[in-house]
Amino acid sequence: MNVREIAIECRKAAVAVAELDTRAKNTLLNAMADELEAQADKVLAANAEDMQAAREAGTDEAFLDRLALDEKRLQGVADALRYVASLPDPVGQVTHSETSDKGFTIERVRIPLGVISMIYEARPNVTADAAALCLKAGNGVILRGGSKAIRSNKAIAACLRKALVDAGLSEYAVVLMEDLSREAMLELMQLTDIVDLIIPRGGEGLIRFVTENARVPVIKHYKGVCHLYVDKAADLDKAVDLAIDGKCTRPAACNSIENLLVHADVAGTFLPRVTRALRERGVELRGDERSRTIVPDMKPATDEDYATEFLALELAVRVVDDVDDAIAHIRQYGSDHTEVIATEDAATANQFVHALRSAVVMVNTSSRFSDGGELGLGAEIGISTTRLHAYGPMGADALTIERFVLRGHGEVRHPESRAAAG
Amino acid sequence: MNVREIAIECRKAAVAVAELDTRAKNTLLNAMADELEAQADKVLAANAEDMQAAREAGTDEAFLDRLALDEKRLQGVADALRYVASLPDPVGQVTHSETSDKGFTIERVRIPLGVISMIYEARPNVTADAAALCLKAGNGVILRGGSKAIRSNKAIAACLRKALVDAGLSEYAVVLMEDLSREAMLELMQLTDIVDLIIPRGGEGLIRFVTENARVPVIKHYKGVCHLYVDKAADLDKAVDLAIDGKCTRPAACNSIENLLVHADVAGTFLPRVTRALRERGVELRGDERSRTIVPDMKPATDEDYATEFLALELAVRVVDDVDDAIAHIRQYGSDHTEVIATEDAATANQFVHALRSAVVMVNTSSRFSDGGELGLGAEIGISTTRLHAYGPMGADALTIERFVLRGHGEVRHPESRAAAG
Numbered sequence: 001m002n003v004r005e006i007a008i009e010c011r012k013a014a015v016a017v018a019e020l021d022t023r024a025k026n027t028l029l030n031a032m033a034d035e036l037e038a039q040a041d042k043v044l045a046a047n048a049e050d051m052q053a054a055r056e057a058g059t060d061e062a063f064l065d066r067l068a069l070d071e072k073r074l075q076g077v078a079d080a081l082r083y084v085a086s087l088p089d090p091v092g093q094v095t096h097s098e099t100s101d102k103g104f105t106i107e108r109v110r111i112p113l114g115v116i117s118m119i120y121e122a123r124p125n126v127t128a129d130a131a132a133l134c135l136k137a138g139n140g141v142i143l144r145g146g147s148k149a150i151r152s153n154k155a156i157a158a159c160l161r162k163a164l165v166d167a168g169l170s171e172y173a174v175v176l177m178e179d180l181s182r183e184a185m186l187e188l189m190q191l192t193d194i195v196d197l198i199i200p201r202g203g204e205g206l207i208r209f210v211t212e213n214a215r216v217p218v219i220k221h222y223k224g225v226c227h228l229y230v231d232k233a234a235d236l237d238k239a240v241d242l243a244i245d246g247k248c249t250r251p252a253a254c255n256s257i258e259n260l261l262v263h264a265d266v267a268g269t270f271l272p273r274v275t276r277a278l279r280e281r282g283v284e285l286r287g288d289e290r291s292r293t294i295v296p297d298m299k300p301a302t303d304e305d306y307a308t309e310f311l312a313l314e315l316a317v318r319v320v321d322d323v324d325d326a327i328a329h330i331r332q333y334g335s336d337h338t339e340v341i342a343t344e345d346a347a348t349a350n351q352f353v354h355a356l357r358s359a360v361v362m363v364n365t366s367s368r369f370s371d372g373g374e375l376g377l378g379a380e381i382g383i384s385t386t387r388l389h390a391y392g393p394m395g396a397d398a399l400t401i402e403r404f405v406l407r408g409h410g411e412v413r414h415p416e417s418r419a420a421a422g
Numbered sequence: 423m424n425v426r427e428i429a430i431e432c433r434k435a436a437v438a439v440a441e442l443d444t445r446a447k448n449t450l451l452n453a454m455a456d457e458l459e460a461q462a463d464k465v466l467a468a469n470a471e472d473m474q475a476a477r478e479a480g481t482d483e484a485f486l487d488r489l490a491l492d493e494k495r496l497q498g499v500a501d502a503l504r505y506v507a508s509l510p511d512p513v514g515q516v517t518h519s520e521t522s523d524k525g526f527t528i529e530r531v532r533i534p535l536g537v538i539s540m541i542y543e544a545r546p547n548v549t550a551d552a553a554a555l556c557l558k559a560g561n562g563v564i565l566r567g568g569s570k571a572i573r574s575n576k577a578i579a580a581c582l583r584k585a586l587v588d589a590g591l592s593e594y595a596v597v598l599m600e601d602l603s604r605e606a607m608l609e610l611m612q613l614t615d616i617v618d619l620i621i622p623r624g625g626e627g628l629i630r631f632v633t634e635n636a637r638v639p640v641i642k643h644y645k646g647v648c649h650l651y652v653d654k655a656a657d658l659d660k661a662v663d664l665a666i667d668g669k670c671t672r673p674a675a676c677n678s679i680e681n682l683l684v685h686a687d688v689a690g691t692f693l694p695r696v697t698r699a700l701r702e703r704g705v706e707l708r709g710d711e712r713s714r715t716i717v718p719d720m721k722p723a724t725d726e727d728y729a730t731e732f733l734a735l736e737l738a739v740r741v742v743d744d745v746d747d748a749i750a751h752i753r754q755y756g757s758d759h760t761e762v763i764a765t766e767d768a769a770t771a772n773q774f775v776h777a778l779r780s781a782v783v784m785v786n787t788s789s790r791f792s793d794g795g796e797l798g799l800g801a802e803i804g805i806s807t808t809r810l811h812a813y814g815p816m817g818a819d820a821l822t823i824e825r826f827v828l829r830g831h832g833e834v835r836h837p838e839s840r841a842a843a844g
Contacts (some may be wrong), residue, residue: 025622102796104784106797111779113810192633211614213562215633217639217808218808241832242832245840248839249834260638268775277841343833363827364526364831368836369524369833370826375826388823391825403781403783404781404792404814405787406782406784407785408784408786409465410786411787411788412671412784413786413791413796414671
């Protein structure tokens with residue numbers, strides 16, 4: 001089958017998935033977890049082949065780490081499936097309810113989006129995670145993973161399909177694209193009549209390729225150039241903690257901070273403290289001229305540094321005149337992901353919150369909480385930086401749409417035109 | 423200025439609009455209404471020129487009717503601006519609030535989308551209506567109306583701009599594109615870094631052109647091929663009223679019904695009654711073979727008829743075996759807009775509601791209530807048939823996006839890494 005034919009099969013399967021009740025969906029997800037455990041040896045063997053091929057191709061260590069599965073990680077994948085099964089079902093949720101003065105009731109009710117395509121890179125766990133969230137929200141899913149993970153992805157997808165077929169469903173409810181050519185991906189991204197949404201997750205190059213070539217709507221999960229602004233009214237002890245937690249606890253995460261902005265009035269006190277604490281934890285610092293007069297042994301920061309998602313123990317520092325200056329900096333260099341202000345002044349905090357339109361804005365809270373699990377969504381399919389449909393961490397809810405359901409007793413808009421009136 | 427430069431000015435202006443408080447926005451909208459009233463003569467004179475040019479070009483009567491303004495219609499436009507001013511402000515609305523077990527509060531708060539482009543055809547009132555809703559939701563707006571309404575649109579936009587400038591705002595918060603070339607529209611639709619959303623409103627040709635060429639996300643307001651299904655358990659008196667109200671009270675509206683599906687068990691009783699009532703009101707009927715054995719003097723209905731939005735006193739009729747058959751028909755021919763079932767059987771009603779994923783699904787209620795005003799949204803910018811971001815009637819809320827705001831006391835994700843812990 002070609003890409004279009006596969007997608008049509010997925011759409012048909014999605015109609016059946018949309019009608020499954022909560023119990024049936026949860027049973028399915030648990031069966032998928034069981035199947036992954038039962039076929040663990042096969043999955044790990046496939047992953048070992050992927051790893052060997054990737055090593056032979058000279059792939060870097062960070063990539064190999066994302067690609068690698070072991071018994072513990074695979075157990076984590078199965079556990080994640082069971083966890084998604086345990087979450088509330090968004091489908092059928094009534095988000096608003098009222099009675100019209102005309103007599104009928106109006107409800108807003110969540111329904112599935114339809115068919116979602118996930119385009120991603122190294123991590124094989126995304127194959128199961130994304131499938132689980134899409135199915136939980138009643139959707140069909142077309143997965144297009146990276147070529148270096150293809151054997152692992154195939155082995156995982158085989159487990160998912162086995163559970164689908166055992167449940168009497170079409171195996172096409174979860175499609176893993178095996179044709180990884182550029183042409184096939186381009187074709188997939190043009191199927192506006194079949195695919196409802198594309199979610200790309202990966203590096204800047206992948207995101208750009210998808211947004212520049214897709215006709216199907218795309219929700220970008222773009223880079224996180226996150227900021228911590230330390231205001232003159234900050235509690236500096238808290239601010240040091242926010243900097244350490246934000247930069248050092250998982251530098252490869254998109255919710256780690258990349259830029260530290262410090263109010264000029266406290267820079268003389270704060271910068272020596274925070275830079276010492278960060279350096280003790282291995283962070284390499286770059287600074288603007290003003291910050292380098294206070295901490296002279298930082299490298300100079302370039303404009304490009306301020307726009308960079310380091311994903312590593314690196315941090316760009318800048319001294320700013322005030323909160324307006326910090327806001328202007330974030331508007332210029334930020335990626336609309338997550339911004340933090342450290343201040344004890346409520347008015348300044350409110351100004352920061354209102355002026356910025358990033359997906360997540362925080363007062364005196366670590367950027368590392370910008371995560372679906374931490375924000376009460378249960379699990380997340382990613383963090384949207386597209387200001388449409390969903391913005392910030394996206395859970396199963398965000399894979400549905402609210403529509404209107406009216407229930408009446410024969411109400412009409414123009415009663416004077418009724419047959420009985422004629 | 424070229425299209426990109428104009429759009430950049432609009433984005434800058436939108437930053438200021440986003441920060442306006444409710445009172446300032448409402449004052450602005452009321453001032454726009456005042457200005458439209460003060461310059462009524464100019465607007466009507468410009469419209470008269472548009473009308474004359476359109477008549478000379480041989481434009482059809484339906485188009486001329488949509489284009490025409492008179493004192494009463496213009497007053498309606500001004501009143502609509504004041505009405506939008508009176509609606510609740512979606513910006514800053516807290517849609518969800520909780521306290522994390524970590525101590526910080528989590529709120530979901532509505533913020534503006536940014537810059538919205540509206541692409542439309544004849545009706546000059548859309549110039550003011552769309553601008554009002556976009557501004558109320560804190561957005562900048564780029565309007566691209568049809569060439570035949572350009573003089574009217576310019577005169578209306580001049581009033582809106584005057585009010586913006588009088589309020590100390592950039593006139594670029596509301597841009598009316600004056601370059602109506604295809605190239606300029608194509609350029610506008612590629613500005614993914616500036617424009618956040620495109621809403622096309624108009625005929626199928628326009629919608630298709632926009633969706634096939636835009637890189638900016640599009641929310642389609644596509645045709646309304648709406649269905650009334652009369653079940654065997656229907657109250658036939660109500661069903662006749664629903665058919666009359668749905669078809670005859672405003673046939674040119676997208677929420678009018680185009681297809682009438684009737685359960686075979688009641689077709690013998692119902693079809694003679696309903697077709698008589700509809701014909702008395704001037705409706706031309708087309709039917710399938712089974713319905714024509716009951717009402718022989720209907721024209722035969724083609725497959726194409728069932729997929730057509732007549733926007734006129736025409737109706738396609740079909741006899742179906744049961745609710746499953748009705749659902750299958752709607753899935754095949756519908757446009758995801760609005761579907762109605764007439765039935766007194768709750769289980770059948772639920773089956774119909776759950777199986778269909780149209781934007782608005784109704785039980786025993788006229789399709790003509792599928793309208794933002796009737797559904798409690800105040801006003802609507804249109805009815806989305808795109809199952810992403812907003813689905814069904816879109817009010818000011820749908821021109822915003824929810825984001826996360828966290829307020830804490832220095833909470834960090836890994837307390838063990840705090841400076842004081844070291």
